[in-house]
Amino acid sequence: MNLLQRHLFWSVGGTCLAAVGLFAAVLILGNVLKDMMSYLLAGQIDVATFGLLMGLLVxxxxxxxxxxxxxxxxxxxxxxxxxxxxxxxxxAAGMSMGLIMRPVILLGVLGALVAGVVNFEFMPRARSAYKQILADAVQANPMSFIVPKTFVRDFPNVVFYVDEKEGTQLRDIWFWRLDDDKRVREFGRAAAGEVTFDEEAGALNVVLRDVAGEGRGLRDPEDYSKVLGNTTVGEVPFVFQVDDIFSRRKARTKYAWFTYTQLQAERARLSEIGDDEGLMKVSLALNEKGSTAIAVLAFALIAVPLGIKVSRKETSANLGIALLLVMGYYFLTVVVSWLEGRPALRPDLLMWLPAGLFLVLGVWLFRRVDTVR
Incomplete structure (x- = not known):
């Protein structure tokens, strides 16, 4: 590359790295507030584990x-x-647009390769490790399942809300029993209670005292004309197997968290047993990871003519354009993902549609800019 191309390469590359860092910081902050902060404030994870989990979010x-x-x-x-x-x-010096923009296209190709490695290897491994470490940290302190002033939904078919907690003692507890369709069939309020952990049985025991409750009809809990009335009882016990809770969490593993090798192995296994629905999910995950990597090149290509045509120095205007394009891309991706339950429409192949549209649009705009003198 000549001097001008090297200048363009490093200018664009440095700005792209800074932009990636900015977006990554925003996304990490969102994940921290959504998933981790409540565990830290409740004492379910320590500061060292919190820092490790933040690193795995990268x-x-x-x-x-x-x-x-x-x-x-x-x-x-x-x-x-x-x-x-x-x-x-x-x-004016005689350089064509193709020659001028060669460094940008090279950066787009390199970015797509890096994104492919991240999507198929680093991201799945980091996400699996993140979920495992977080689960192990919480499981090591089962008493922390009950978090004051928080709706606790970890237990099967039960939701708890505790206003105060001091050690094992609980005060002002609300609870809701749900049916398999997540409809409330019974709810109640207790003045006090106690939570203990049976290490030998691996069970969390919650005993509520001075309970006032109301039941619903078993056939149609949402029919309020058949409320069974208020009842008052002395104690209501709840027993939850902690191992079962974490077994269910681990069973929720998504194919998006599988590496390329794991996805191929899962595809072979599902082919042997003839699970067409599972095969579609695996294919959807593979194509989504691949299309997201190609989207890096597509965005680089479409940004070239847009950046030249818009001709703005204002950072806010260019950031606004970038945000609109990104929102459009991910909106199309979400729309395609809604077709997961309709395999006849081949949503796995349609997952390439957003990146393909951006690539075609980028080439068309690039050619138009190149012909303008």
Whole structure:
């Protein structure tokens, strides 16, 4: 590459890295507030585990931050260069658009390769480790399942709300018993209670005292004309097997958290047993990971003509364009994912549609800009 191309390569590359870092930080903060902060404040995980979990979030959010960062970085740099007539000067010197933008396309290809490795290897491994470490940390302190002023939904067919907790003593407890369809069939309120853990049985025991409750009809809990009336009892016991709770959590593993090797092994296993529904889910996961990696190149390609055409130095304007494009891309991805239950429409192949549209649009816009003198 000549001097101008090297300048463009490092300018765009540096800005893209900064944009990826910014988006990653925002996504990490969102995940921390959503998944981890409540565990930390409740004492279910310590500070060291909290820091480790934050580190494991980096590969997970990188899968989403890379496409957004590439798009934003290219728009910012080319918008500034176009506004300052640098692109015009390069073209006046006899350089074609293809030659000028070669470093950007190279960055897009490199970004797509990095995104592919992240999507198929680093992200699934980090996400699985994240879930395992978080589950082990909480399981090591089962008494922390009961968190004050929080709706506790970890127990099967029961929801708890505890206003105060001091050691093993609970005060002002609300509880709801649910049926298999998650409808309330009984709810009650207790003035006090106690929670203990039976290590030998691996069970969490919750005993509520001075309970006032109301029952619903078993056939139709939502028919309020058949409320069974208020009842008052001395004690109501609940026993929960902690191992069962975590077995259910581990059974929720998504194919999106599988590595490429694991997905191929799962595909072979499902083919042997003839599970067409499972095969579609595996194929959907494979194609989604691949299309998200290609989206990095597609965003780089579409950002070139947009950055030159818009010709804005204002960071906020270019960030706004990037945000709209990213929202459009992920909206299309979500729409395709809704077709998961309709395998005849081949949602696994349609998963390439958003990236393909952006690639075609980018090439078309690039050619239009290249023909304008």
């Amino acid at each position: 590969p997970y959010v990188a899968a989403y931050a890379l496409p957004m960062g590439m798009l934003t970085g290219v728009l910012l740099v080319l918008g500034r260069m176009s506004a300052q007539q640098e692109i015009t000067a390069m073209r």
